[in-house]
Amino acid sequence: MSKYRHTAGRILMVLVAVIMLFAGSGKLFGFAPEMVVEQLEGFGLGDDLALIGLAEMASAILLLIPRTSSFGILMTSSFWGGAIVAHLAGDDYAGTAVPIVLLVLTWAGALLRYPEMLASFAGSPAGSQVSRP
Numbered sequence: 639m640s641k642y643r644h645t646a647g648r649i650l651m652v653l654v655a656v657i658m659l660f661a662g663s664g665k666l667f668g669f670a671p672e673m674v675v676e677q678l679e680g681f682g683l684g685d686d687l688a689l690i691g692l693a694e695m696a697s698a699i700l701l702l703i704p705r706t707s708s709f710g711i712l713m714t715s716s717f718w719g720g721a722i723v724a725h726l727a728g729d730d731y732a733g734t735a736v737p738i739v740l741l742v743l744t745w746a747g748a749l750l751r752y753p754e755m756l757a758s759f760a761g762s763p764a765g766s767q768v769s770r771p
Contacts, residue, residue, distance in 0.1 A: 665691025
């Protein structure tokens with residue numbers, strides 16, 4: 639794998655994680671912008687602000703740790719999917735743009751860093767490249 643590809647993937651994943659850590663800490667510790675709080679209250683999620691922030695931060699941390707990054711990719715994707723659904727359910731179609739872009743950045747970083755993740759779509763199972771004794 640190219641060193642540049644791996645580095646570019648890492649940069650994208652760190653970028654997404656930093657955004658999530660900042661946004662999640664705002665929700666968890668009470669310094670989220672009033673617009674975000676009002677929007678979540680409008681979605682019926684105002685009472686769960688701290689829990690959402692904690693889940694956002696946990697997903698970001700899992701994404702940053704190499705040993706747990708595959709689980710972090712799954713959790714981060716789930717988080718962004720939930721954000722997209724919340725915006726759609728609240729008739730805020732324009733609000734889906736940011737979570738969609740961050741979901742795409744998450745997967746772009748993951749695929750640059752771990753190209754074997756989608757090997758099965760190319761016709762070869764992911765484990766077929768592993769030599770067996």
